[in-house]
């Protein structure tokens with residue numbers, strides 16, 4: 506049993522021959538368990554839906570904003586956006602194109618940066 510990034514304990518698969526075990530274990534411990542990933546995606550979609558439309562949301566990003574998109578084996582896109590020291594991640598889910606993931610990332614980033622202002 507290993508503790509994952511979300512704080513939950515989960516069984517880590519052991520193989521007899523596995524030269525990548527150290528990397529697998531590091532990745533396992535740095536990521537969330539499946540239940541928390543699903544919960545996070547739901548939360549992010551709820552947050553994203555409540556935020557501005559795509560034209561204005563993309564224009565509100567600061568210069569230097571960087572987006573990274575990854576196409577996954579299950580025909581979905583996942584991405585991260587970092588700007589102004591804040592990084593957000595978003596899993597588009599089945600059927601969501603890369604452009605909608607970028608817009609969702611921008612909305613999340615705006616929400617996150619707003620929260621950061623309130624906390625400081």
Ligand SMILES: [Zn+2]
Nearest residue numbers: 511513538541
């Ligand atoms: Zn968890």
